[in-house]
Amino acid sequence: MKKLFYAAHTYMILGLVGGLYYREITKLNDFTGDSQLGLVHTHVLALGMLFFLIAMALEKQFSLSAGKLFNAFYWTYNAGLVITVTVMTVRGTQTVLGHHTPEAAAAIAGIGHITLTVGLIFFFINLGKRIALPSSTTGTAAQPETTATEH
Structure with a gap:
């Protein structure tokens, strides 16, 4: 849980x-056009x-971190997000400063997006497996079943 909190906070x-x-x-550069820098935030x-x-x-609900794919999701997703945002920042800064960005930056951005996608796939597979477990193994309190009584 703290790992997720620290990621969110960071x-x-x-x-x-x-x-x-x-x-x-x-x-500072009197820039009024569009750049990827405006999307970073x-x-x-x-x-x-x-x-x-x-x-x-x-x-909290499904104990995701107990799943086998949690660490794969966590590190892959973070790597993809860091790569993507770093390239966006560099390309946006280059645009604001009036410099050309090398074509390789687009390929690196693509790798970042692919890595993010793989991380999301790990996340959803892990989530699906955790949801399918009985509630006693996912950390949630089992709710007693109620039956309707006839009057």
């Missing part, structure tokens, strides 16, 4: 710093902070 900080960086670098907050907050709630 991405919250990075998302806010990304937004500040975007605002300041565009202001929301990508980090949504794919990082919000995703891991949701994963925390699912962890």
